[in-house]
Amino acid sequence: MRGIARLAKELGISTGTVSRALNGRAEVSTSTRELVLAAAKRLGYAPNQAARTLALGTTRSVGFMMDLDREAAASSEYFFMGVFDGVQSILAEYGFDLLVLPRPTKANSLEFLRRYVTRGVFDGMILAATQRIDPRIELLEAAGLPFATLGRSESGGDYPWIDLDFEAVAKTAVDRFFNAGHRRIAVTIPSDGVNFGSIFEAAYRQALEQHGIDFDPTLVFATGRHEDAGYRLVDDLYAIPNPPTAILIIFETIAIGIYRRLAELERRPGRDLAIIGFRDEPTVRFLTPTLTCFSASLHDIGEDLARAILSRIPTYEGSRPDTPLRKLAPLSIRPGDSG
Amino acid sequence: MRGIARLAKELGISTGTVSRALNGRAEVSTSTRELVLAAAKRLGYAPNQAARTLALGTTRSVGFMMDLDREAAASSEYFFMGVFDGVQSILAEYGFDLLVLPRPTKANSLEFLRRYVTRGVFDGMILAATQRIDPRIELLEAAGLPFATLGRSESGGDYPWIDLDFEAVAKTAVDRFFNAGHRRIAVTIPSDGVNFGSIFEAAYRQALEQHGIDFDPTLVFATGRHEDAGYRLVDDLYAIPNPPTAILIIFETIAIGIYRRLAELERRPGRDLAIIGFRDEPTVRFLTPTLTCFSASLHDIGEDLARAILSRIPTYEGSRPDTPLRKLAPLSIRPGDSG
DNA sequence: CTGAAAGCGCTTACAG
């Protein structure tokens, strides 16, 4: 005999009472509660999660799907560490667990997610790296599983999301370039279909427009996320008829490659090419000249994500807001010498 | 009515038969099996995981505890991504899931683990960043939960582990320095208590000894994992009476800071100070002059870890080896211009 | 090959 039944037998009371005592229900007398709690402690009792889940229909855990692609991972590990920490800090308050689901490189994204959705292992799911059209969102909506996303998407309806304020970053950067006299301003966007690429490009175009600069499609460069992409990018920049004098890069890591290639060409970031990066990943903090970039509170983003998903989960003892939480996380500029 | 009962009713057969058909048991006739499978597909049936777990006493999932400390995370994100991928590739073959448990910065390591252990959510657990004395190992042994670790420890008894071959790295590096004429060879070790620090230092001492070089404690530098630690280290190196001409660094990321400070001092890696790093994290791939370092197959390490943990899990249909898998993952040198 | 039934460990109306 194990679990609750063991305690009940030990104390000569019913399992119902034990359960009520353990769960802090009001109906139990203080004396029996104390007895039960003491026995639980003494016998090292721990509730069986599966049995609770089955009886309650709730798991008190949230899944966070995370891609393991080398490409997707590159500029995002620090990012996710910080976000996870923020998510946990809120979930823990409500007794929810965070379980991260690393999607293997060769596993299909949708199938991978479906597996967890149908088995009912989670009360809610957090998705990252949303695509412009993201079938995972439809899957979750169809399954009726609460979810929130880190990143906007055009798929789906009324779900909560948190995203970085790409618009503000693009505007701030273009303004800064413009004020420094630049008129040929290039931008890089992700070469994969991730949604923030389009958002970033649109914001960049709009910022140019506000300064009366015509949009030149040859100044938009789709790149990978790694250093080598930056290295190659430099030659591409200078291969076009009227090369840019400034560049706004979405993946700060490629700055390392840009710096390197510029050095080989005996050009200097900030002097010969103005550069502004997106996020101040630790990777780029030691570049010389220092890279101008933006900084976001990953912890805050995580906290917001946690609140967003909790607000969708019925068993969460909080008021469910009418409209799902949707928020652009602010980024503040950290001026460097690169642009 | 839901789940298996719904299918049973729909088909006019018993739930037992449905269950057997779904689980591919031999006793079911081909015709009923097909009927059940078709109905399951049509109705979008998916087994309730909690109910299965309760009935079977097994969850078919493995937890991987991971620290979120900024410090611990620094040089390890790429590392874990690769390892996770390897773990999954093997676990998937046996229908096991990998769930990553990110430990919040402020959560106590042991309490965090205990929570998952007692609730019986996992059939097995993988631990990383083992400490020299690691109470988590005792916790798992006491709980009787199968586990494997990434990294050796002095705690515990007969558990399987995979670790990097620090000994070979230290020896190869010291040999290389020695053959290049260096006699004042410094080493860095982690400033936190992580076990591989002592292992690395011991291997370094032994390698020196083989070349008849006396061990000099002033040449051992305990450092953090970030670039700034490397930056500061350089001044420490040159502050001692008879400064080293070569240094072996355990955290390759600090090479970035070392390079930077050397540049400021107008010294050049490889010429004025020979440097060998540990792992070829993408972060350091673009250093100039290129950093000599070592490379390991993260995927292989992950695969070994998965095999190690599976071999301890009773429900796994494999033969349980007599002795737990213990393995040093090989690293091969990638010669660069730094040393 | 299939059904009826017990059991996995918990929760919770329902009586008392």
Add this chain to the structure above:
DNA sequence: CTGAAAGCGCTTACAG
């Protein structure tokens, strides 16, 4: 305040 009992959705000896 407490007990007896049903139920969560599945699996699996045990009969037939």
